[in-house]
Amino acid sequence: MNGSPYTGVIVGVRADEEGSRSKERVFSARDEKSEWDASTQPPELWNQYKTDFAPGTHVRIHPLLEWTELNIWEYIERENIPIINLYFDQGNGKRYRSLGCFPCTAPVDSVARNPKEIIEELTSGKFKDIAERSGRAQDKDGGGTLEALRKEGYM
Amino acid sequence: MQRLNIVITGHVDHGKSTLIGRLLADTDSLPQGKLESVKKMCENNARPFEYAFLLDALADEQKQGITIDSARVFFQSKKREYIIIDAPGHIEFLKNMISGASRAEAALLLIDAKEGVAENSKRHGMLLSLLGIKQVAIVVNKMDLVNFSEIAFTKLKVEYSEYLATLGIKSDIFIPISAREGVNLIEHSASTPWYKGPTVLEILDSFKSVEEKENDDFRMPLQDVYKFTRDNDDRRIYAGTVTSGELNVGDEVVFYPSLKRSKVASIESFNTEVKTSVKESEAVGFTLQTQIYVRNGDVVARADQSAPKVSNRFEANLFWLGAKPLELDKPYKIKIGSAQSTIYLEEIKRVIDGDTLDRADEPSVGRHEAACVIFRVHDLLAMELFAENQKLGRFVIVDEYDIAGGGIITEVLEQYTTRRTKALHVNSVLVDKASESTEFEEELFALLRKHFPHQFN
Numbered sequence: 001m002n003g004s005p006y007t008g009v010i011v012g013v014r015a016d017e018e019g020s021r022s023k024e025r026v027f028s029a030r031d032e033k034s035e036w037d038a039s040t041q042p043p044e045l046w047n048q049y050k051t052d053f054a055p056g057t058h059v060r061i062h063p064l065l066e067w068t069e070l071n072i073w074e075y076i077e078r079e080n081i082p083i084i085n086l087y088f089d090q091g092n093g094k095r096y097r098s099l100g101c102f103p104c105t106a107p108v109d110s111v112a113r114n115p116k117e118i119i120e121e122l123t124s125g126k127f128k129d130i131a132e133r134s135g136r137a138q139d140k141d142g143g144g145t146l147e148a149l150r151k152e153g154y155m
Numbered sequence: 156m157q158r159l160n161i162v163i164t165g166h167v168d169h170g171k172s173t174l175i176g177r178l179l180a181d182t183d184s185l186p187q188g189k190l191e192s193v194k195k196m197c198e199n200n201a202r203p204f205e206y207a208f209l210l211d212a213l214a215d216e217q218k219q220g221i222t223i224d225s226a227r228v229f230f231q232s233k234k235r236e237y238i239i240i241d242a243p244g245h246i247e248f249l250k251n252m253i254s255g256a257s258r259a260e261a262a263l264l265l266i267d268a269k270e271g272v273a274e275n276s277k278r279h280g281m282l283l284s285l286l287g288i289k290q291v292a293i294v295v296n297k298m299d300l301v302n303f304s305e306i307a308f309t310k311l312k313v314e315y316s317e318y319l320a321t322l323g324i325k326s327d328i329f330i331p332i333s334a335r336e337g338v339n340l341i342e343h344s345a346s347t348p349w350y351k352g353p354t355v356l357e358i359l360d361s362f363k364s365v366e367e368k369e370n371d372d373f374r375m376p377l378q379d380v381y382k383f384t385r386d387n388d389d390r391r392i393y394a395g396t397v398t399s400g401e402l403n404v405g406d407e408v409v410f411y412p413s414l415k416r417s418k419v420a421s422i423e424s425f426n427t428e429v430k431t432s433v434k435e436s437e438a439v440g441f442t443l444q445t446q447i448y449v450r451n452g453d454v455v456a457r458a459d460q461s462a463p464k465v466s467n468r469f470e471a472n473l474f475w476l477g478a479k480p481l482e483l484d485k486p487y488k489i490k491i492g493s494a495q496s497t498i499y500l501e502e503i504k505r506v507i508d509g510d511t512l513d514r515a516d517e518p519s520v521g522r523h524e525a526a527c528v529i530f531r532v533h534d535l536l537a538m539e540l541f542a543e544n545q546k547l548g549r550f551v552i553v554d555e556y557d558i559a560g561g562g563i564i565t566e567v568l569e570q571y572t573t574r575r576t577k578a579l580h581v582n583s584v585l586v587d588k589a590s591e592s593t594e595f596e597e598e599l600f601a602l603l604r605k606h607f608p609h610q611f612n
Contacts, residue, residue, distance in 0.1 A: 042558045066258070
């Protein structure tokens, strides 16, 4: 993002996805060096967010931070939002629950073919106690990886 | 299934992790085989099993991306699902505790029966009250270490109740428990035959979620006025999120502090069926029968219901988290509802700290301290007493670029003005005139639109 004309970016990360994301704020500032320090972030209270920024700050805005995976699917279902079909059974009993780049994303075993069946899987079915990003390699390796990536500018 | 956000707070080592671990285990909310595997691990390492290890084990899993979330833990009762927002007991984590706890609808405050009331027991009690979490149960843990003595329990209850009373909190819910032994968590225990009150799970199930609360009078902080010009669309849509109550087409509304008024012509929302009514927590817009000019941040109320207060001075309980202390007469920014203004600290009545409680004659409010203070605002603001309306009775203070403190309004004070009487009089005459002569306003608007069309695109 450095050198781009944008001073902010709106990102769909959620606190329930992964440890380092759960430490995020809705308005998350990066300084000139793109540094993010989870431990020194100012608080966000109630629905009052940090909306004042020093010149040169790059802001990540996470409006969906408090949503859960289930909320997302319920919203997609309710509003009839078109999505890429990789999230549905590919005809071989596998679908993607979370999508990243090619080498580090693995599909899960699932025959869900639409948002309704995915909601069923998440609420009472097979994925009730299994995390969404369990097929994502960068979340592993002792847990520090995605936090380290976030500091480097990964979303 | 219904959900409730709860926060569990308490001093370090007073047994928070054990309580959470035990609640997860006893409500059957753990991932399959987790309890057995942790017990077995302890056995293999010749280490006595503790319920707190369950949380560590979950945290390890979370680090590896297997379970859901490291900041929140879920468990279920028959009635609903609970999200436990983690609230670190250590002082360095106070900011995180507050950010998390500000989203909680109810709280358990844990006190160690043997060690008694500690610094953070007091600090957290105070913060919960400042955050406006009214549903609080005090859980007296480690009763096994005091032989389940009713006398020890009552003594602690009296001591902590007195402290809570100084904060204006009335909590008569005290539960004697032993998290380690599972006493009074889910079911009543034979260890405390003298205790007839609810168990921890019973009290949690009795708490109300925000959606269950009854409607109050209508309030909507004005976020923006949307104007459309394409295809002769001349709607002005007054948009915001309803913080309480209900609004219907035809209702007369009043904007504060400007006192402008009109009637609701239509309710607008995107991609839904036509609405004639909106209620709490909906994000909506409405149009008015007459076009009026109001500022973002004004509070909209119904003319047939109570009015918010309008002033530029108020007394508040405040907690400060800023790196620099809060100082007298220095400009800060207040954000309340959707309004912003410059604010000055006029007086520090007393500083409340976790230990000694009250210190008078302080020159500033330091980091992690709470205080009772008087603020002076540059502009007139619509505001409410926190006790009457939580969402419009709380505010944050911004120092330079960061939110550095938050507080609740305990008293709205008389307006200050350098030429108080005269200015007030002129003001109210003008406001009356303006609100009466909507005709004048409409003509003015038509003129402005004619001569400055680019301002209205």
